[in-house]
Amino acid sequence: GAVVSQHPSRVICKSGTSVKIECRSLDFQATTMFWYRQFPKQSLMLMATSNEGSKATYEQGVEKDKFLINHASLTLSTLTVTSAHPEDSSFYICSARGTNQETQYFGPGTRLLVL
Amino acid sequence: SQKIEQNSEALNIQEGKTATLTCNYTNYSPAYLQWYRQDPGRGPVFLLLIRENEKEKRKERLKVTFDTTLKQSLFHITASQPADSATYLCARDYGGSQGNLIFGKGTKLSVKP
Numbered sequence: 001g002a003v004v005s006q007h008p009s010r011v012i013c014k015s016g017t018s019v020k021i022e023c024r025s026l027d028f029q030a031t032t033m034f035w036y037r038q039f040p041k042q043s044l045m046l047m048a049t050s051n052e053g054s055k056a057t058y059e060q061g062v063e064k065d066k067f068l069i070n071h072a073s074l075t076l077s078t079l080t081v082t083s084a085h086p087e088d089s090s091f092y093i094c095s096a097r098g099t100n101q102e103t104q105y106f107g108p109g110t111r112l113l114v115l
Numbered sequence: 116s117q118k119i120e121q122n123s124e125a126l127n128i129q130e131g132k133t134a135t136l137t138c139n140y141t142n143y144s145p146a147y148l149q150w151y152r153q154d155p156g157r158g159p160v161f162l163l164l165i166r167e168n169e170k171e172k173r174k175e176r177l178k179v180t181f182d183t184t185l186k187q188s189l190f191h192i193t194a195s196q197p198a199d200s201a202t203y204l205c206a207r208d209y210g211g212s213q214g215n216l217i218f219g220k221g222t223k224l225s226v227k228p
Binding site: 034 | 151157218
């Protein structure tokens with residue numbers, strides 16, 4: 001149990017375009033979903049936290065107008081990277097946590113490359 | 116601010132030996148510490164969670180300890196196998212109510228046959 005999926009697994013886009021990444025909890029209801037970013041040989045850095053039906057809480061230094069997060073249902077959250085630039089190229093990972101779960105369950109990640 | 120440190124970037128051991136990874140934290144003790152495994156190009160996979168009031172927890176060949184005096188957690192893999200080769204991440208709670216995690220940089224374990 002506790003499976004989280006992400007789509008797409010890999011995306012290449014041109015600078016200036018927007019990219020949407022989906023995160024789904026497949027077998028449980030995720031009251032809270034988290035979005036992380038990981039650069040090569042670095043640890044996961046939390047970008048934002050979202051509760052279903054509420055606005056996301058962004059970490060310091062993360063632009064909320066650039067990284068749009070929607071958590072419209074208990075099984076789906078989306079991250080949209082708007083007007084992507086090469087420096088946004090990274091590994092984006094989501095995680096989800098249900099009401100009675102102490103830990104987070106992570107998706108497989110999405111590799112974004114902005115040319 | 117709360118920090119989590121995994122001082123060893125890499126650990127190389129021989130198959131069959133016990134791998135011991137270290138995680139240190141600063142400031143107050145977190146309510147719990149978590150250990151994850153991450154393979155290249157993949158998301159982390161949850162392994163074990165140990166609470167502040169637990170000294171030790173085991174799961175198959177894995178053992179985790181929590182020492183609030185030393186502000187340290189040790190992660191052991193006994194009878195290590197080449198398939199155990201991966202990066203292992205330690206994480207602590209953020210201190211808030213949403214269950215956010217702060218991750219260490221990880222230790223890359225290589226088990227040689």
